[in-house]
Amino acid sequence: MSDPAKKIAAPLGSKANRYAPRLDRREKAALDILDAFFAEHPGAWVAFSGGKDSTAVLDLARRVNPWVKVAFFDSGLEFPQTTQYVNDLVESFGLELSVYPAFPDALTILERTGYWEHGRFKVKENLQEALINRPLRRATKSLGMFSIYGLRAAESKERHALLAKHQGVVPHHTKGQLDRVAAAPIWQWEHDEVHAYLAGRGVPLNPLYAQQIRLGIPERRARVGLLVDGNELAHGRWAYARQLAPDLARLVETRLPVLAQYR
Amino acid sequence: MTLLASPEHRLLRIQARLRGGVAMDRPYGLELSALLATHAHRLRKAEAVSQGRRVHSDADDEDPEDFDLPLARCVSGDDWYWAASCAQPDVHPEEAPEARTYFQNVASAHARDFASRPLPEVYARKGSYRDVMMPSSVTLASTLTWFAIGDKERIAAALRPLRAIGRRRATGEGVVLSWSIEDAPGDPWRTLHLGDGDQLLRPVPIPVAEALGVDYRVGAYAIRPPSWNPNRLTEMAMADE
Numbered sequence: 203m204s205d206p207a208k209k210i211a212a213p214l215g216s217k218a219n220r221y222a223p224r225l226d227r228r229e230k231a232a233l234d235i236l237d238a239f240f241a242e243h244p245g246a247w248v249a250f251s252g253g254k255d256s257t258a259v260l261d262l263a264r265r266v267n268p269w270v271k272v273a274f275f276d277s278g279l280e281f282p283q284t285t286q287y288v289n290d291l292v293e294s295f296g297l298e299l300s301v302y303p304a305f306p307d308a309l310t311i312l313e314r315t316g317y318w319e320h321g322r323f324k325v326k327e328n329l330q331e332a333l334i335n336r337p338l339r340r341a342t343k344s345l346g347m348f349s350i351y352g353l354r355a356a357e358s359k360e361r362h363a364l365l366a367k368h369q370g371v372v373p374h375h376t377k378g379q380l381d382r383v384a385a386a387p388i389w390q391w392e393h394d395e396v397h398a399y400l401a402g403r404g405v406p407l408n409p410l411y412a413q414q415i416r417l418g419i420p421e422r423r424a425r426v427g428l429l430v431d432g433n434e435l436a437h438g439r440w441a442y443a444r445q446l447a448p449d450l451a452r453l454v455e456t457r458l459p460v461l462a463q464y465r
Numbered sequence: 466m467t468l469l470a471s472p473e474h475r476l477l478r479i480q481a482r483l484r485g486g487v488a489m490d491r492p493y494g495l496e497l498s499a500l501l502a503t504h505a506h507r508l509r510k511a512e513a514v515s516q517g518r519r520v521h522s523d524a525d526d527e528d529p530e531d532f533d534l535p536l537a538r539c540v541s542g543d544d545w546y547w548a549a550s551c552a553q554p555d556v557h558p559e560e561a562p563e564a565r566t567y568f569q570n571v572a573s574a575h576a577r578d579f580a581s582r583p584l585p586e587v588y589a590r591k592g593s594y595r596d597v598m599m600p601s602s603v604t605l606a607s608t609l610t611w612f613a614i615g616d617k618e619r620i621a622a623a624l625r626p627l628r629a630i631g632r633r634r635a636t637g638e639g640v641v642l643s644w645s646i647e648d649a650p651g652d653p654w655r656t657l658h659l660g661d662g663d664q665l666l667r668p669v670p671i672p673v674a675e676a677l678g679v680d681y682r683v684g685a686y687a688i689r690p691p692s693w694n695p696n697r698l699t700e701m702a703m704a705d706e
Contacts, residue, residue, distance in 0.1 A: 417602060418564020436590075438600040445602060448490065449684035456695035459524075464599070465632070 225395050225402075229262075232387035235370050236266040236350070239385045243348035246385070247271040247341070250299075252284040252408050253426040255352030255388065257291075258396050261405050262387055263350055264295065271345055272299045275337040278307025279429045279454070281447050287408045300345065302337035308428055313457050317432070333428075342382050353386040356393065365389040393422055413446055430454060430461070440464040466673055468548065468654060470537035470614055476656055477620065478649040479611040481552075481630065484640040486563065486605040488632035489552060492704055493668055493686070495631060497611040498534060498547035502690035504623050505532040529694045535619030539657075541670040544699070546689045548657055549613035550666035554606030562602035567633050569597035601633045612649060612657050612666060621646050664704045674702030681705055 239246055240263075248263050250256045250272050263270045274288055292299050306314075311327045342349070355362040364372060370389040374381045388396065400407060414424040419442060429443050429450060440461050444451040455461050479497065489495045513520045523529040537548040571594040573587035587594045609630075613620065624644050631639035649656055658677055660666050665679055668686040681702035688699050 416561045418600060436595055436597045436599070438598070441600050445490075449686075452685045452687075452698060456698060462693070 225398055228388070228391050228395055229399065231390065232259075232262050233266060235385060235387040236263055239348070239350065239371065239387075240267050240270075243346070243383070245271075245346045246348040246350055247273055247345040248350045249338075249341070249352075250274050250288070251352070251426065252280070252288050253352065254396050254400060254407060254411065255354060257352070257405060257407065258391075258399050259350055259352040259386075259388055260291075260295075260297075261400070261403055269298070270350075272297050273341045273345060273349075274299060274301050275334065275341075276301050276303045277333045277428055278304055279309050279312075281410055281426070281429055281443075282450060283410045283413070283446070284408060284426055287406075287410075290406075300341070302341050304333045304337055306332065308333055308430070309454060309457060312430060317460070347380075347382040348385070349382065350385045350387065353384075353389060354391055354393075354396075355389050356391075410446065414442065417442055417445055430458065435461075435464045438464075466654075466676055467540040468537055468614065469540060469545075470548070471616070473616045473618075474537045474548075474614050475617060476649045476651065476653040477613050477615060477617055478647055479613060479620065479624070480645045481609045481624075482642045482645075483607055483609065484642055485637075486603040487552075487554070487609065487630060487639040488565075488601050488603050489554075489639075491554075491562070491604060492558065493551045495552035495609065496667060496690075496692075497549035497552070497613050498536060499690050499692060500627065500630065501534045501536070501549075501620070501623050502532045504627065505534065506691070523691055524693055526694060527696060529691050529696070532690060535616035535623070537614040539669075539673070541673050544670060544688055546669070548615065550611050550657060550660070552609040552611055553660065553666060554604045555608045555610070556604060556606050560605075562604045565601040565603050565633075565638075567597070567599045567601045567636055571596075601636070601638060603633075603638055610660075612660055614653055614657055617646055617648075665702065668701035668703045671700070671702045679704075 244267075246267075248256070248260050248270055250260050251274070260270075260272065276285075288299070291297060308329070311329060311332055315327045353361060353365065355365045365386055366389075370387060371383065371385045373383050391399075397407075408426050410426050411421075411424045415421055429447060431439050431443075433439065440451075441464060444465060487495070510520050534547055538545045539548050571587055573584075573594070576587065576594075577584050589596045621644070624646070627644075628641055629639045630641060633639070655677070658666060658669060658673070659679070663679060665674065665677075665681060668684070669677075670688070671681075671683065674681040682705050683700050684703050685698050686701040686703065687694075687697040688701065689697060691697065
């Protein structure tokens, strides 16, 4: 038997110990941002996508305001697992959820572009405008201009610069006028801290994460988003999507035939 | 529900012994009728090419032509499907496929030197010669089993030349060491659809699942080849996961 006294500690300790002390500080900072945000704007709502970051934010927001309103922007091309997960959370958390469907839906827009069918004339379409900006404007109109997101600085340099400048509460202006204010309480969190927080709180994750890892996708590259993504097709994005949602994928391939090359 | 069979049609168990797994969809992949149809399609194409004729693509036909396959037909209402199951690998249904990777990179300078005609510009990010690094989910089965009602001799003749099946054959996946075809005991209709268990071995029209008395969910699936034609996609009953 090995002698415990002779056991050599890992330089950084266990994963749980490594993140636990910092996670407490992160959690406190996030709750402080939310406390101040809700005190100033009691009607603030959470934008929920079904991903891990917005799930962590939803849980934090509910700790400060259990009756917080939640918005879900439905692109029309969500994984069925995400739709089911959102419905399950609505039931188990008793959420007041408003769904903002994209119109036209993502599949119709992709089909219109002509990029997905051989020999079609190609037209530029703005997915960001149709799937995010327009539903967001509708949500802002009906739920108010103060919203809460699961954005993190570590996701991109631009995001880091913006969130650091405003310390996690970002005002957005249109034509010089304040349009909306977005709070990102977990803006300083790292990928592992989000997972550690959710595991510690016992909040279930979207099952898509576990299913992607089972297929061999590294944990850090597992994504919950649109079923069809024009990026990384030659690196298996669609091949994985087909395995994760085969029924929906067969229907999508009938409308976007080029995808069949990327199985 | 009716089974349209000829006198030479019998209930068969078909097995492929594999070298090291196969890249296939699960739970429903490598339908036997699709294997036979692909073989028939290739023969038809080879014949057309040898005669200098253009091969007609049926991908957009409203009602694509059916292949003449050595299988019985299962009729359900106005539609029908071939009496053949999907491949059943000898692995536990919960066992995850092995994550392998498939690469394709064109050495453009080499290709230009050795091409028999001038090559267009080779782009690494688009076109037929683009770089590819795709996942290859391989089911590590040693045997695949199908049930079918059909003509034993003609099925054997069609399957014998197939030395590899499934995806990524060019990189060594799905190599078949041997085929075996034998008569199967049992009630043809029930064994064809359920095998030895009580899970659907292939997607079927909803009335068929109801008549078999099994749990099912509804999803989109091609009722019969050519499955690449979108008009063949219909709502079918599949095993409830």
